[in-house]
Amino acid sequence: xxxxxxxxxxxxxxxxxxxxxxxxxxxxxxxxxxxxxxxxxxxxxxxxxxxxxxxxxxxxxxxxxxxxxxxxxxxxxxxxxxxxxxxxxxxxxxxxxxxxxxxxxxxxxxxxxxxxxxxxxxxxxxxxxxxxxxxxxxxxxxxxxxxxxxxxxxxxxxxxxxxxxxxxxxxxxxxxxxxxxxxxxxxxxxxxxxxxxxxxxxxxxxxxxxxxxxxxxxxxxxxxxxxxxxxxxxxxxxxxxxxxxxxxxxxxxxxxxxxxxxxxxxxxxxxxxxxxx
Amino acid sequence: xxxxxxxxxxxxxxxxxxxxxxxxxxxxxxxxxxxxxxxxxxxxxxxxxxxxxxxxxxxxxxxxxxxxxxxxxxxxxxxxxxxxxxxxxxxxxxxxxxxxxxxxxxxxxxxxxxxxxxxxxxxxxxxxxxxxxxxxxxxxxxxxxxxxxxxxxxxxxxxxxxxxxxxxxxxxxxxxxxxxxxxxxxxxxxxxxxxxxxxxxxxxxxxxxxxxxxxxxxxxxxxxxxxxxxxxxxxxxxxxxxxxxxxxxxxxxxxxxxxxxxxxxxxxxxxxxxxxx
Numbered sequence: 001x002x003x004x005x006x007x008x009x010x011x012x013x014x015x016x017x018x019x020x021x022x023x024x025x026x027x028x029x030x031x032x033x034x035x036x037x038x039x040x041x042x043x044x045x046x047x048x049x050x051x052x053x054x055x056x057x058x059x060x061x062x063x064x065x066x067x068x069x070x071x072x073x074x075x076x077x078x079x080x081x082x083x084x085x086x087x088x089x090x091x092x093x094x095x096x097x098x099x100x101x102x103x104x105x106x107x108x109x110x111x112x113x114x115x116x117x118x119x120x121x122x123x124x125x126x127x128x129x130x131x132x133x134x135x136x137x138x139x140x141x142x143x144x145x146x147x148x149x150x151x152x153x154x155x156x157x158x159x160x161x162x163x164x165x166x167x168x169x170x171x172x173x174x175x176x177x178x179x180x181x182x183x184x185x186x187x188x189x190x191x192x193x194x195x196x197x198x199x200x201x202x203x204x205x206x207x208x209x210x211x212x213x214x215x216x217x218x219x220x221x222x223x224x225x226x227x228x229x230x231x232x233x234x235x236x237x238x239x240x241x242x243x244x245x246x247x248x249x250x251x252x253x254x255x256x257x258x259x260x261x262x263x264x265x266x267x268x269x270x271x272x273x274x275x276x277x
Numbered sequence: 278x279x280x281x282x283x284x285x286x287x288x289x290x291x292x293x294x295x296x297x298x299x300x301x302x303x304x305x306x307x308x309x310x311x312x313x314x315x316x317x318x319x320x321x322x323x324x325x326x327x328x329x330x331x332x333x334x335x336x337x338x339x340x341x342x343x344x345x346x347x348x349x350x351x352x353x354x355x356x357x358x359x360x361x362x363x364x365x366x367x368x369x370x371x372x373x374x375x376x377x378x379x380x381x382x383x384x385x386x387x388x389x390x391x392x393x394x395x396x397x398x399x400x401x402x403x404x405x406x407x408x409x410x411x412x413x414x415x416x417x418x419x420x421x422x423x424x425x426x427x428x429x430x431x432x433x434x435x436x437x438x439x440x441x442x443x444x445x446x447x448x449x450x451x452x453x454x455x456x457x458x459x460x461x462x463x464x465x466x467x468x469x470x471x472x473x474x475x476x477x478x479x480x481x482x483x484x485x486x487x488x489x490x491x492x493x494x495x496x497x498x499x500x501x502x503x504x505x506x507x508x509x510x511x512x513x514x515x516x517x518x519x520x521x522x523x524x525x526x527x528x529x530x531x532x533x534x535x536x537x538x539x540x541x542x543x544x545x546x547x548x549x550x551x552x553x554x
Contacts, residue, residue: 007530007536008535009535009538061534062338062339067341258285259284261287261341
């Protein structure tokens, strides 16, 4: 692993690392915030999955998460949103290819070789992190924004043994029914087996299995992408399942990081309750 | 004035405006955070002056200031660091010309026509702001980072009736003795009259007059630009003058926004004490 940068931040350190990934066949870069408590032993971990077009860097610099993670003694991991590089397939659209990995494992060409973000985030990166840093694998939670909020919900419901709590900011909720989903699933997963699509749709997973732990979802009433996010579908599925959840529509907020930064304190406090239970 | 964006943020709004400036002869863009209290009447204002290469946007998205300004009911103004545009003089170096206005009024060609950031920040922009928004002109304080920290110190000491308190993050302290200063002052102010240089040097102004109010200065011990910032010169001048001040070297922190975001809460609380006294 190569240390790209290390900055003191709220008594801990904000680090950026890159490493060769066997999951994606590329170099991958991630951000890691370690609170000061990590000097004394393993600390809990909150995964933050970012949205379309983001790298490891956006949330790390704009979400204001470190203030609250430092207060709670929680580490933050900021993975990239896809493999990148000259040899990696891409698409002219901002919502397909590089920067738009959707946290799934592609099965279709030309994406199948590199676009394995589920495997990367769920298997390879944790093995690397827990083998290297003072992080407690028994205390993990996950959150994310937009495409990353959807990723957080899907990973939590399909790897429930891994996460004690899940939250999301303005998540894509029902991608099999949205232009943010249908296009990407068709490209990455093909159209032959729609059952695979269901395994990657937060609303369908909620209907099918839910999550055995606390869940917090915030979406702004002025979000410019509400028609694509479809929070009503997830809210309905949560209610039908009687899923333990806090689902909030936040008056006046939009899709930006100004929305994320406003509520990140509450999300981190929410996860801290589960991580320190 | 043109509203470029408005985002709900911590119960208030983060706005970006642009307007034709007679001071600079260009369009200028600024960020403005209005806390929710501004709906009910004029609120105090904290000016944030940014550093080299920054626009109005950097601190607005990366400093994490809105959380604490909202808590204190204080508005934040984020001016740009220079005039910009195709017709505006520039230099190939990052530290001269566009993005490097140094918050002074240039007298030398080709800069004199547009590079009038002192006039813009001290006169034109306040007139515009206090005539348009629910801001209290009687309650203003000023802070900034690096070149902007220097700007905050110089403006506070040379327009003391305007500001109730001043703070700075990693300010350039003694530009007449530093490569961050000599080069720019020679270009913008010329070499004929070094007295004009003195009016734009925080350490020399401290020796000459100081500031009749509280002052807070934070600099990281691992700041990669310490040799250019020269905090020791300002610290010495503060002590010699018996200036009311808190001067801190923060262990382990560098020049980045991770440093600014770590201490912005304390700076805003510091200004709130003066603004609400």
